[in-house]
Amino acid sequence: MKIEELKNKHKDEWLAIKVTKKKEGLPIEGEIVYHNKDRKQLHEKTREIDDLMIMYAGKIVKEGYAYVL
Numbered sequence: 001m002k003i004e005e006l007k008n009k010h011k012d013e014w015l016a017i018k019v020t021k022k023k024e025g026l027p028i029e030g031e032i033v034y035h036n037k038d039r040k041q042l043h044e045k046t047r048e049i050d051d052l053m054i055m056y057a058g059k060i061v062k063e064g065y066a067y068v069l
Contacts, residue, residue, distance in 0.1 A: 001029060001030070001031070001032075002028060002029050003017070003027055003028055003029065003030060006030065006032060006057070007055075007057040008057075010032070010035045010057050011057055011058055012037065012057065012058035013035045013036060013037050013056075013057055013058070014035065014036055014037070014038070014039045014042040014054065014055070014056055014057075015032060015034075015035050015042075015053075015054070015055050015056070015057055016032070016033045016034045016035070016042055016045075016046040016049070016052045016053075016054055017030040017031065017032060017033065017052065017053045017054075017055065018030055018031045018033050018049075018051065018052060018053075019051070019053050027053055030053065033046060033049060033052060034046050039056075042054070
């Protein structure tokens with residue numbers, strides 16, 4: 001499935017994606033390995049799996065919120 005379709009399907013969630021197709025070195029298609037609204041849970045479930053693309057399918061900082069490291 002196209003990366004953009006995965007982002008739309010799992011809006012506002014963290015995604016672990018196994019990339020299946022690249023174009024000019026950039027991932028354009030993949031398969032969801034795991035998804036969750038909690039980033040820590042996603043990392044716990046996928047830490048043993050190699051070659052995953054981890055991304056957030058939404059705005060990093062929603063309007064009216066602050067991002068704290």
